[in-house]
Amino acid sequence: MKRFQILFFTAFLFLCANLLFAQINAPSPIPDRVVLNLTENPATSVAITWRTDVSVSEGFCELQPAAEGPLKKEDSKTFKAKTTTIKYEYGDEPVIDANQHSFIFTDLIPGKKYIYRVGASDFWSEWFEYQTPSVENDKFSFIYFGDPQNDLKSQWSRVIRSAYRHAPDCGFMLYCGDLINRAGRDVEWHEWFHAGSFIYGMVPQVMTPGNHDYNDLMLDPHWNAQFTQPTNGPKGLEGTCFVIDYKNLRIISIDSAVDSELENENGYPMQAQKVWLDSVLQANTKKWVIVTTHLPFYSPKENRDNKHLRKHFQPILEKYKVDLVLSGHDHSYGRGRVSDNPQAGHKVMYVVSVSGPKMYEAGDKDWMEHSGADKQLYQLISIDGNELSYQSYTASGELFDEFILNK
Ligand SMILES: [Fe+2]
Known part of the structure; x- marks a missing residue:
C-alpha cells in the first residue's frame, strides 16, 4: 500500500510540474x-x-x-x-x-x-x-536591432540589456523583423517579453515584420494584438507598413515579408507599397529619412540576393534621397553606400545586422564597406541637426563599425 502511495504521489508531482512548465506563458489577472x-x-x-x-x-x-x-x-x-x-x-x-x-x-x-x-x-x-520627446529638433538617439529570433531569453536578452545600459535615454528601439522564430508561438513571445521586461514599458518599440513573423502568408496574430503601431500605410498592411515622424526624422516601415517576401511583383502588397512609399516621400518635410525593412536590399550572404526589392524600391529611395535603409534577415553584418544605377545622383546607405545568436557567414561582396560574422550586435544611431552618427556595438560592448552622414 505504501509503495502505491509513493507511486501515486510521484505521478501527481510529475503532472503538476508538467502543467506548470507547459503554462509558463499563461496570462493571469495581473497585467x-x-x-x-x-x-x-x-x-x-x-x-x-x-x-x-x-x-x-x-x-x-x-x-x-x-x-x-x-x-x-x-x-x-x-x-x-x-x-x-x-x-x-x-x-x-x-x-x-x-x-x-x-x-x-x-x-x-x-x-x-x-x-x-x-x-x-x-x-x-x-x-x-x-x-515624450520635445518638439525641438535637438539631438536624439535610437537603437536598431537586426533579427533577435532565437534563444531570446538565454542569449538575446543580454543584447537588449546592453543596449539599454548604453543608452537608457534613447528615444525608441527599432527592429527589422524576425523578432521570434516561429510565428504564432506564444512561448517564444514569452521569451521576447522576458528579455526586455520593463524596458518595453519605458522605451517605445518600433518593429517591421520579418518572414518568421508570418506563417502560411498570415501575419502572426500576436503582432497587431500585442503591439499598437500606426495604421497609416496601405490598406491591409496596418501595423506593418507605416510612417512615423520623430523630431527631424521620418521613419518608414516597408513590409518586405508579406506575400511570400514580395515575390509576386505584380501583387497588391508590392504595388500598393510602391505607390504609398512614393507619396510619403513626396510629402516629407523632415530632414532625415530612414527606411526599415526585413529583407536586405543588398545581402552579405553569398547565395542570397533580393533584386526585386532594388528593382521596385531603389529608384524611389534615390529619387527622394533617402539616407539610410536598416534591415536584417541575413544573420551577419554588411554595410555600404551603393546603387544599381551607375547614373545615380544619390546613393543610399544600406545596413544589414543581427542581434540574436543565429549566425550565417558573411560573403565577400563588393557592395560592403564593412562586414562581419559571428557577432551579436546593436546599433546606436544619433541625429543632431545636419549630422547622423551611427555606431554598431557587439554584445560585449566593443565598437564594431561606425560612420557619419552629413547633410
Ligand atoms: Fe528572415
Missing part, C-alpha cells in the same frame, strides 16, 4: 507584456498595450506627471482601454486565451516626464516612467 509603441505623433502621444487573462474583461490606464516622490492618487487621470479577446494556438502546445488591452495616450505635453500604470480592479502593473 504583463506591457509595451509602448511610437505613434504618428510621438511628441504628444504614445501607444500602450498589455495582456491579462480573460477574467479581466476591462483594462484601464492611469497617468500623471512624474512626481518627485510618492505619488498622489488624485493627480491621476484614468482612461479606459480597448480590450480584445484572443486565442493563441500553436501545434499541440497549450492554447493561450488572453485579453489584450490597448490605449493611445494623446494630448501629452512634449518633453514632459509622466508616470503611468495599467490594470483594473485590484490588479495593476507598477508605475512606469515615460518622457
Whole structure:
C-alpha cells in the first residue's frame, strides 16, 4: 500500500510540474507584456498595450506627471482601454486565451516626464516612467536591432540589456523583423517579453515584420494584438507598413515579408507599397529619412540576393534621397553606400545586422564597406541637426563599425 502511495504521489508531482512548465506563458489577472509603441505623433502621444487573462474583461490606464516622490492618487487621470479577446494556438502546445488591452495616450505635453500604470480592479502593473520627446529638433538617439529570433531569453536578452545600459535615454528601439522564430508561438513571445521586461514599458518599440513573423502568408496574430503601431500605410498592411515622424526624422516601415517576401511583383502588397512609399516621400518635410525593412536590399550572404526589392524600391529611395535603409534577415553584418544605377545622383546607405545568436557567414561582396560574422550586435544611431552618427556595438560592448552622414 505504501509503495502505491509513493507511486501515486510521484505521478501527481510529475503532472503538476508538467502543467506548470507547459503554462509558463499563461496570462493571469495581473497585467504583463506591457509595451509602448511610437505613434504618428510621438511628441504628444504614445501607444500602450498589455495582456491579462480573460477574467479581466476591462483594462484601464492611469497617468500623471512624474512626481518627485510618492505619488498622489488624485493627480491621476484614468482612461479606459480597448480590450480584445484572443486565442493563441500553436501545434499541440497549450492554447493561450488572453485579453489584450490597448490605449493611445494623446494630448501629452512634449518633453514632459509622466508616470503611468495599467490594470483594473485590484490588479495593476507598477508605475512606469515615460518622457515624450520635445518638439525641438535637438539631438536624439535610437537603437536598431537586426533579427533577435532565437534563444531570446538565454542569449538575446543580454543584447537588449546592453543596449539599454548604453543608452537608457534613447528615444525608441527599432527592429527589422524576425523578432521570434516561429510565428504564432506564444512561448517564444514569452521569451521576447522576458528579455526586455520593463524596458518595453519605458522605451517605445518600433518593429517591421520579418518572414518568421508570418506563417502560411498570415501575419502572426500576436503582432497587431500585442503591439499598437500606426495604421497609416496601405490598406491591409496596418501595423506593418507605416510612417512615423520623430523630431527631424521620418521613419518608414516597408513590409518586405508579406506575400511570400514580395515575390509576386505584380501583387497588391508590392504595388500598393510602391505607390504609398512614393507619396510619403513626396510629402516629407523632415530632414532625415530612414527606411526599415526585413529583407536586405543588398545581402552579405553569398547565395542570397533580393533584386526585386532594388528593382521596385531603389529608384524611389534615390529619387527622394533617402539616407539610410536598416534591415536584417541575413544573420551577419554588411554595410555600404551603393546603387544599381551607375547614373545615380544619390546613393543610399544600406545596413544589414543581427542581434540574436543565429549566425550565417558573411560573403565577400563588393557592395560592403564593412562586414562581419559571428557577432551579436546593436546599433546606436544619433541625429543632431545636419549630422547622423551611427555606431554598431557587439554584445560585449566593443565598437564594431561606425560612420557619419552629413547633410
Ligand atoms: Fe528572415
